[in-house]
Amino acid sequence: MNKNNVSSVILTILVLVALAVGVVLVRQSQELRRGASFTTAALNLWPSERIDANVGDELAVRIKYQAAAEKLVDAVQTTVCYGPQVDVARVTASTDLGFDADPIVNKRNISGKTCATVVITSRQPVANLKNNAEIGKIYFKAKTAGEGTITINKAQSMVTGENAGSLDKEVAISTATGTSYLIADVDVGPGPVFNYKVTFTGIRKENKCAENMTAGLIVKAGTETKVYNGVNFTRTDQVAANGFSIYTGSKVLSGFTAKTGVAAFFKGMKHLQMKYGVDNQAKSYGKEGGELVLTDSVDTSSVYDFTAYPMLAGDVDINGEINGKDFSTMKEKTQTYDTVAEGDDKAIYDLDGNCQLNSLDIAVLSKSLNEKQGELY
Amino acid sequence: MIENNKWIKTAIIIVAVVVILESVVIISNRGSIASVLPGGNQQPTQLLNGKEAGVVSLAVKTDTSDMKVRGAYKVWVEMTGEKAINLDAVDLYVKYDKSAFTVSNLDFSGMTVKPTFSKVSDLKSVVVVNYFITESTGLAMSGGKTVKLVGFTVTPKKAGSYDFDISLGDSSGTSKTLIVENQTSEEVAFDSQKLTVSVK
Numbered sequence: 241m242n243k244n245n246v247s248s249v250i251l252t253i254l255v256l257v258a259l260a261v262g263v264v265l266v267r268q269s270q271e272l273r274r275g276a277s278f279t280t281a282a283l284n285l286w287p288s289e290r291i292d293a294n295v296g297d298e299l300a301v302r303i304k305y306q307a308a309a310e311k312l313v314d315a316v317q318t319t320v321c322y323g324p325q326v327d328v329a330r331v332t333a334s335t336d337l338g339f340d341a342d343p344i345v346n347k348r349n350i351s352g353k354t355c356a357t358v359v360i361t362s363r364q365p366v367a368n369l370k371n372n373a374e375i376g377k378i379y380f381k382a383k384t385a386g387e388g389t390i391t392i393n394k395a396q397s398m399v400t401g402e403n404a405g406s407l408d409k410e411v412a413i414s415t416a417t418g419t420s421y422l423i424a425d426v427d428v429g430p431g432p433v434f435n436y437k438v439t440f441t442g443i444r445k446e447n448k449c450a451e452n453m454t455a456g457l458i459v460k461a462g463t464e465t466k467v468y469n470g471v472n473f474t475r476t477d478q479v480a481a482n483g484f485s486i487y488t489g490s491k492v493l494s495g496f497t498a499k500t501g502v503a504a505f506f507k508g509m510k511h512l513q514m515k516y517g518v519d520n521q522a523k524s525y526g527k528e529g530g531e532l533v534l535t536d537s538v539d540t541s542s543v544y545d546f547t548a549y550p551m552l553a554g555d556v557d558i559n560g561e562i563n564g565k566d567f568s569t570m571k572e573k574t575q576t577y578d579t580v581a582e583g584d585d586k587a588i589y590d591l592d593g594n595c596q597l598n599s600l601d602i603a604v605l606s607k608s609l610n611e612k613q614g615e616l617y
Numbered sequence: 618m619i620e621n622n623k624w625i626k627t628a629i630i631i632v633a634v635v636v637i638l639e640s641v642v643i644i645s646n647r648g649s650i651a652s653v654l655p656g657g658n659q660q661p662t663q664l665l666n667g668k669e670a671g672v673v674s675l676a677v678k679t680d681t682s683d684m685k686v687r688g689a690y691k692v693w694v695e696m697t698g699e700k701a702i703n704l705d706a707v708d709l710y711v712k713y714d715k716s717a718f719t720v721s722n723l724d725f726s727g728m729t730v731k732p733t734f735s736k737v738s739d740l741k742s743v744v745v746v747n748y749f750i751t752e753s754t755g756l757a758m759s760g761g762k763t764v765k766l767v768g769f770t771v772t773p774k775k776a777g778s779y780d781f782d783i784s785l786g787d788s789s790g791t792s793k794t795l796i797v798e799n800q801t802s803e804e805v806a807f808d809s810q811k812l813t814v815s816v817k
Contacts (some may be wrong), residue, residue: 247626248622248625248626248629251629251630251633254629254633255629255632255633255636258632258636258637259636380731393719412804414801415801415802423758474668543794555657558635559793563624563706563708563747563748563795564705564706564707564708564747564795564797564804565704565706565795565797565802565803565804566751567706567733567796567797568706568798568799569703569800569802570747571705571751571753571802572802575753602749602751606733608750609733609734609747609749610733610734613734613745613747614734614736616741616791617736617738617740617741617745
């Protein structure tokens with residue numbers, strides 16, 4: 241065998257080995273991708289409760305992650321999608337916790353929704369990384385009145401972390417919880433007065449953790465619409481025929497000009513949006529528009545009685561409906577039998593306002609689901 | 618001949634180098650968040666063919682897909698586990714053509730729990746069943762395990778070819794079938810199989 245032939249054989253063997261190694265590595269890479277996540281983390285927007293703001297305000301939404309104990313996170317890519325009422329104004333990273341300043345922000349359209357991808361990383365040594373932290377804040381500008389949600393697109397989000405001794409850095413996102421908002425028009429000038437009496441499903445006279453109820457309010461008449469937040473309800477000693485406590489309230493509809501054909505939509509923090517269009521309403525209004533008539537005086541404007549059609553509680557993920565996700569969340573929370581005080585973070589799950597998370601709250605949710613599904617179907 | 622050999626050797630060396638470089642690039646790209654920075658289109662690993670692999674599958678079934686007008690036929694919706702998972706809730710919506718069928722007699726004998734809500738809605742041409750599993754561990758499913766979520770009787774009104782399908786939500790976002798996991802309270806992906814019947 242001459243020299244040329246020997247070198248040809250060696251080169252051929254080399255290329256075959258390289259090809260084989262290449263094929264093995266490609267296959268190995270794909271398999272690793274399937275099982276690449278070395279732990280899981282929850283990704284949340286905070287506050288989880290609805291954010292009430294006025295047009296022109298800035299809404300600060302915090303991005304938080306919680307990985308399994310001892311699992312250290314070094315980068316988070318969060319893709320949030322939001323409604324047309326708001327837009328991302330700026331993003332800051334938690335530099336005090338070691339995250340790099342100047343996050344990468346990229347706005348884009350995903351399946352018809354406006355979204356922003358935010359990437360925040362940390363170059364800190366492993367000893368400074370955390371398994372649980374707030375990585376930064378997204379500041380949204382409230383552009384127009386209305387309500388909507390800010391959700392995390394799980395498929396377009398990613399978390400990575402320190403995984404000593406392994407190239408697999410990906411942290412699977414186990415849950416991604418968003419938030420919601422109600423943007424109200426700025427109160428300017430006088431307007432008609434809306435007086436009302438309402439009840440809330442499950443809240444009875446003896447239940448003490450429901451003294452300070454508030455809701456968002458949307459009023460419509462023809463093409464005119466106004467949104468108000470922080471509308472208060474004052475609890476009375478009276479009880480409606482359905483056994484629930486009666487709350488009263490009065491709201492000057494600043495900037496709203498219509499006084500006839502008015503419909504009112506209340507949306508409590510953990511309640512479905514309820515439409516009220518007529519006095520003594522006892523079921524879903526079920527029609528376009530409304531029949532409420534208002535005056536400019538609190539004394540002469542009628543007090544509309546909606547107590548026979550209580551606000552339905554159970555929309556604890558604030559997505560506008562009650563479904564299996566709300567139930568599953570409520571089931572987990574109520575199994576703790578925790579005592580809660582009004583205003584606590586967990587108070588949103590105390591649907592009947594009896595100061596404890598228990599099966600009665602599940603019963604309220606089930607009743608609300610039955611009521612709403614009965615209306616829809 | 619010698620020149621030809623040189624050309625082959627050169628080609629072999631180039632191919633070898635390319636393959637080695639490609640391998641190195643593939644290795645170095647693994648697990649890097651840089652590859653999914655904004656604008657990237659990388660799909661999560663659990664996505665198969667652009668669709669997340671279902672952990673359960675829903676199928677609408679009947680004994681015969683050849684039906685006769687004014688006959689009465691039993692239709693079932695079955696849920697089969699693709700892997701072990703515990704479920705907290707199933708919000709099931711089955712679409713049908715109300716102009717072609719009368720649907721009645723909801724049957725939950727295939728389940729050990731009663732639905733929280735159920736209705737045949739001619740208003741929306743949909744069968745609605747909401748199961749909330751109060752058992753702390755939820756409804757345990759395993760690979761291959763099948764449960765009958767609901768059965769109902771269909772009576773064809775007119776001839777033609779029609780579908781009974783799992784609803785994934787209408788234009789307003791309602792009537793969306795939802796399956797919720799016990800551990801995370803998150804909805805899980807599912808596959809669905811519609812039933813097509815021929816009415817004569």
